[in-house]
Amino acid sequence: MNKKLFSVAALSLLLAFGFSGCKDDDNEPQKNIVKLGAQSNATIGAFYSVSEKKVYTQALAFENSAKIDLLCFYEVTDTQSNYTTLSSPGANITGIFTGETSVTNFATKNLTKFTLPATELTVAQFDLIIDGDASIAAFYNATITSGNKKAKLLEVDDIYAFLTQDGTYGLFKVISLSNPENEAGWIEFELKLYKPTV
Numbered sequence: 010m011n012k013k014l015f016s017v018a019a020l021s022l023l024l025a026f027g028f029s030g031c032k033d034d035d036n037e038p039q040k041n042i043v044k045l046g047a048q049s050n051a052t053i054g055a056f057y058s059v060s061e062k063k064v065y066t067q068a069l070a071f072e073n074s075a076k077i078d079l080l081c082f083y084e085v086t087d088t089q090s091n092y093t094t095l096s097s098p099g100a101n102i103t104g105i106f107t108g109e110t111s112v113t114n115f116a117t118k119n120l121t122k123f124t125l126p127a128t129e130l131t132v133a134q135f136d137l138i139i140d141g142d143a144s145i146a147a148f149y150n151a152t153i154t155s156g157n158k159k160a161k162l163l164e165v166d167d168i169y170a171f172l173t174q175d176g177t178y179g180l181f182k183v184i185s186l187s188n189p190e191n192e193a194g195w196i197e198f199e200l201k202l203y204k205p206t207v
Contacts, residue, residue: 038139041140041201042184042198043198043200044196044197045079046081047083047194047196048081048083048106048192049193055080056070056080059173060076070115074116078119078173078174082192093161093189093190094160095160095181096158098117098118098119099158100120102159119173121174122158125150125168126148126180135168135199135201139201141202141203143205145170145178145203146178165186168182169181176205177204178203179201181198183196
């Protein structure tokens with residue numbers, strides 16, 4: 010009887026060590042995956058705080074405007090097509106978000122500027138970059154002095170560099186899209202961020 014109990018106890022210990030060993034082998038860093046809806050998406054917020062790594066609905070973004078760095082929208086006019094676009098509150102986007110909590114009424118309108126990476130960056134190379142690495146800053150094309158106020162007509166595997174109002178550098182890679190030519194669509198992307206210490 011004691012021999013049986015010992016065997017069961019030994020087997021339990023072996024399984025416990027085996028499972029914890031598997032966990033320890035998994036050193037895969039956590040990815041920053043973000044999903045934003047366009048202005049008419051009823052289930053996914055259109056606003057994002059880089060510092061908080063948090064998605065906001067329009068009403069909550071209005072209350073927390075100083076934290077908002079990115080927004081998603083769709084727009085087609087006689088002069089331009091902005092299918093699935095990422096921008097920011099400081100980009101003078103008008104007529105897209107409506108009502109008392111619209112972006113035009115935000116108390117703080119942070120500006121994020123977007124550029125294509127200063128040096129060519131493939132998806133495989135993006136995937137190898139570690140979130141928080143100082144090299145991320147070098148991909149923002151500082152030679153474009155004004156910066157682009159939006160990244161538009163986004164498609165899967167597009168990669169952009171950006172710089173937020175508070176000096177955080179970032180890269181994003183588009184993972185997936187739904188209804189890119191619709192104001193109720195959404196975009197999913199991976200972020201890699203670096204903020205220099207002053």
